[in-house]
Amino acid sequence: MAKNIPEIIDIHGLDVRRINGKLMLSLHCVMRGSDTVQASHEVAERLEYLLKNEIKEIECVTIHIEPVSE
Ligand SMILES: [Zn+2]
Numbered sequence: 001m002a003k004n005i006p007e008i009i010d011i012h013g014l015d016v017r018r019i020n021g022k023l024m025l026s027l028h029c030v031m032r033g034s035d036t037v038q039a040s041h042e043v044a045e046r047l048e049y050l051l052k053n054e055i056k057e058i059e060c061v062t063i064h065i066e067p068v069s070e
Pocket residue numbers: 012013028029066
């Protein structure tokens with residue numbers, strides 16, 4: 001589903017916890033164009049929205065943004 005967001009290069013370190021039937025996700029996201037706080041924030045919000053849309057049980061998503069290392 002992250003393929004829907006072209007800025008995202010890689011997702012790793014995914015951690016899922018189930019608490020009272022709700023899912024708490026945490027993941028690392030390597031992205032392009034993360035040079036501004038605003039841009040990376042916007043991508044993180046799109047990803048969170050997509051994930052919540054796909055999996056209704058998701059209660060919260062914590063996204064750690066990492067710049068591309070070249
Ligand atoms: Zn990482």
